[in-house]
Amino acid sequence: MICYKFPQKQSSINLTHESMKVHAVHKKHLITAIVVLFIFLFVYAATSKLMDFQQFTIQLSQSPVLTAYANEAAWGIPVVEYFLVILFVFNEFRLWALYGSFALMVMFTTYIALVINFSDYIPCSCGGVLENMGWTEHIVFNLFFVALAVIGILRLESSDPTQ
Amino acid sequence: MGINRVLFKLLGTASLSIGAVIIVFLFSEQQVHRNNAFTRRYPPHPVVKTYNLDIGYNSYYVAGWDTDFLYLGNSTAPWHLLRVDLGTRDTVHIRMEPLNKGLRYRSLETRVLPPYFYIMDGTMPFILRGTIGDWKAAPWMEETAFFNRAIPIDSNHLFIRTISSQTQRSALGIIQQTDSFYIRLDTTLLETQLDGIFDVDGMLVQSGDGMYLGYLYFYRNIFIVLDSKMENPKNQRTIDTVEQGQIQVAEANSHDQIQLQAPPLIVNRSGAMDGNLFLVQSDRLGRNESKSMLDQASIIDVYNHQRGTYEFSFYLYHIRKNKVREFAIRGAYVIALIGDQLSVYRTGKAYFDQTTNTEETTGL
Numbered sequence: 001m002i003c004y005k006f007p008q009k010q011s012s013i014n015l016t017h018e019s020m021k022v023h024a025v026h027k028k029h030l031i032t033a034i035v036v037l038f039i040f041l042f043v044y045a046a047t048s049k050l051m052d053f054q055q056f057t058i059q060l061s062q063s064p065v066l067t068a069y070a071n072e073a074a075w076g077i078p079v080v081e082y083f084l085v086i087l088f089v090f091n092e093f094r095l096w097a098l099y100g101s102f103a104l105m106v107m108f109t110t111y112i113a114l115v116i117n118f119s120d121y122i123p124c125s126c127g128g129v130l131e132n133m134g135w136t137e138h139i140v141f142n143l144f145f146v147a148l149a150v151i152g153i154l155r156l157e158s159s160d161p162t163q
Numbered sequence: 164m165g166i167n168r169v170l171f172k173l174l175g176t177a178s179l180s181i182g183a184v185i186i187v188f189l190f191s192e193q194q195v196h197r198n199n200a201f202t203r204r205y206p207p208h209p210v211v212k213t214y215n216l217d218i219g220y221n222s223y224y225v226a227g228w229d230t231d232f233l234y235l236g237n238s239t240a241p242w243h244l245l246r247v248d249l250g251t252r253d254t255v256h257i258r259m260e261p262l263n264k265g266l267r268y269r270s271l272e273t274r275v276l277p278p279y280f281y282i283m284d285g286t287m288p289f290i291l292r293g294t295i296g297d298w299k300a301a302p303w304m305e306e307t308a309f310f311n312r313a314i315p316i317d318s319n320h321l322f323i324r325t326i327s328s329q330t331q332r333s334a335l336g337i338i339q340q341t342d343s344f345y346i347r348l349d350t351t352l353l354e355t356q357l358d359g360i361f362d363v364d365g366m367l368v369q370s371g372d373g374m375y376l377g378y379l380y381f382y383r384n385i386f387i388v389l390d391s392k393m394e395n396p397k398n399q400r401t402i403d404t405v406e407q408g409q410i411q412v413a414e415a416n417s418h419d420q421i422q423l424q425a426p427p428l429i430v431n432r433s434g435a436m437d438g439n440l441f442l443v444q445s446d447r448l449g450r451n452e453s454k455s456m457l458d459q460a461s462i463i464d465v466y467n468h469q470r471g472t473y474e475f476s477f478y479l480y481h482i483r484k485n486k487v488r489e490f491a492i493r494g495a496y497v498i499a500l501i502g503d504q505l506s507v508y509r510t511g512k513a514y515f516d517q518t519t520n521t522e523e524t525t526g527l
Contacts, residue, residue, distance in 0.1 A: 058413050058422055070425065099176055106180040114188050150173060157169045 034152040035088050038101050041145065042085045046078035080104065095156045102149035109142040201402040201449040203464065203476040209514040210477050210497050216252055216505040218245060223500055225491045227275025228371065229295065233491075233498060234275040235505075241271035244280075244298075249496055249507055261291060262301045276315045285310035290321070290338075307344040308336075312367045316391055322367055322376050332359030335367075335378060337393050352378070352387060352396055361423060362408045370436040371493045375468070377441060379434035382408030382427050386434060386441055388468040402464060402473050403447055405430045432461075437492040439469040440515065444479075444490060461487040461499075465514075475514065479506065 049056045057074040084104070087097035116135050218235065223245060226236035235245040244257040259273070259282065267287070274281045275295065282291040282300045288309045291300035310323040319340035327334040327350050336348035353363040368377040378387040384403040389396050400406075411424035432444040443464045446457060456462075460478035467474055479487050485502030492498075492515075497508040 054413070054416055058424055099172070102173065103176050103180045106177050107184050110181045110184040111188075114184065153173065154166075154169060158166070 031094070031152055031155055034098075034148050035094060037148060038097070038145070039085050039088050042081040042101075046081035046085075049074075049078045095153065098149050098152045098156065102146060102153065105142050105146045105149060109139060109146065112139055112142065201404060203402070203449045203452065203462070204474075205477065206475050206514065209465075209475060209511050210479075210508040211511070212480070212506060212508050214252065214507055215482060216247065216254075216507065217503060218247070218254070218505050219503055221485075221488070221503045223505075224272075225489055225498070225500070226273045227277075227280070228491075228493045229275065229277045231496075233493075233496075233505075234273075234280075235500075236273035238272075241268075241273070241282075244273060244275075247505065249498070257298055259293070259298045259300055262299055266291075272313075274313075274315050276317070279315070279318055281315050281321075283310075283313050285313060285323075285325075304338065304340070304344050308338060308346045310336075310338075313338070314367050314369055316369065316376065317373060320391075322369065322393065324367060324378075326360070330359065333363050335389075335393065347393070349393060352389075352393075356383070356408050357410065358412050361412050361421075361427075362410055365431075366434055368434045368436045368441075370438060372438060374438075375436060377434065377436050377468075379431050379441075379443060380408070381429055381431055382410050384430050386431070386443065386466075386468075388436075388441065397468065397471075399441070399466060399468055399471055401431065401443055401445070401466065402449070403430050403445065433489060435490060435492045436468075437494070437515070439467050440474070440492075441466045441468045442490075442492055442497075444487065458484075461490075463490065463497075479508070482506065 053074065057070060060070045060074050080100075081104075084097050084100050087093040087100065112135060220237065220239070222237050222239040223235040224238060226234040226244060228234065231248060231250045233247045233249055235247065237243045237245070242259050242261075244259055246255040246257060247253070248255075259280070261282070268284045268289075269286045270284060272283050274283065278294055279292050280295055280298070280300070281303070282293075283289075286309065288304075288306065289302065290304040290313075292303035293300040308323070308325060310325040312324040313321050315321050316337070321338040323336050323338055323346070324333055325336060325346075325348070326332065327348055330350050332350070332355060333353050334348045334350045335352045336346050338344060338346045353359070356362045362382060363380065364382065365378050365380040368379060369375070370377075373391055376389045376391060376393060378389075380386065382405075384401040384405050385398050386401065387396055387398055405428060408427065408430075410427035413422045413424040415421050430445065430447060432446060434444065435442045443466065445462050445464055448454060448457065456478070458481075460480045462476055463479060464476045465474045466472065479490060479497070479499045479501075481487070482501045482504050485504070487499045487501055490497065490499040492510070495510055497510055499506040499508070
């Protein structure tokens, strides 16, 4: 495993400092917007999965990629999503949360790409309105959030005062 | 912190995420397709492809044969029938008609067995029958029995699969027309391993000469061969090793529906019979078979059900990434429906002419 060391504390202090520059204000708002979008996405996705948990478990176990780990994944995915939401709420952990969201969205996108290209049949296991999305729309949607995470990470990392 | 270092971390995270999903995917693929416990034999050219014919739609299914004529029914245009002369490659579009114009139906299936054709709906249930050439379908059987699969055996018998009202499980049976219709179910033929519905799912087959009926289980390595009266059942194992169907059924959900909990392991995809030969389409790889072959062709295993032996295997090739949807054998022809194409193969006499069998059938 690779371990990352983040100087989040300093950066968040820097951002909330009264004498910050104008571009820092934009940065702050942009990052806040990204964080809010992610919180909204994960709360919605995790909750809609848990609301119809049995259906979600079945859909996952019918998936050609996750069959063997369906039960663990059915719990694991909403738990990870809620966990990321909690991380987002605390300023110190926002960078961690962004990296986590980035990893999760990349995994979802990979999963969709594999299912579309290499699987004999295509199951769906997304909740709520996401269920009505086509697979291409889904990939675009995911890539949008991947991009958001990347932007957030770059901003937060570059606001490090030691640069 | 340097931008390079951040990009490095992002790339690292992305690679790890993608890698993890791919590993899980490959692992599950492996489980589905690989089974090193059996070995196939591929002799040189047991079948030779003669041509592909563009039939325009991918919704055709095999409805029946009349010597060199192949009849294809169409699941999206149920009153349409396509007749293909396999020798000359001529096609004729046929429009069938019900005598009863106000006919109500849910899902129709057509079967052609000279001199008749049958239009069946096992959910209503009814069966219409008419003569080939005239193509007008008159009511023949109504409300005698529900069924979910049916094939005509001769002009007054049908081989069906239905759900027995006594056992609430799938059973094979025969609908017979004498003065009126009656059905004979044999609830002992399909052997329940789990719930008696999902786990025994399979396909009805019939030999071209009308001598044998068969049932091919999808989820276990067994097919059943019966005589045309549905007697003298004989179970034969395929070369695969999955004896116990790997299928899970979920508890009924809030809509009272029962679903499969996981993708079942499909041991036998589809089957066909000709004389003493039973042909089984399988996606499962045996020893020393390359996974890439499954991207190019479907594997057909040939068994002799009178000798109880596995004979050999051959490939039916995909067309532009479309897999074999259905295949059939009759006399000198093996045909496959692939996408909107009909593939026609010639059978090699040395391999397929096993109808003159000198050995005695050994018991049941």
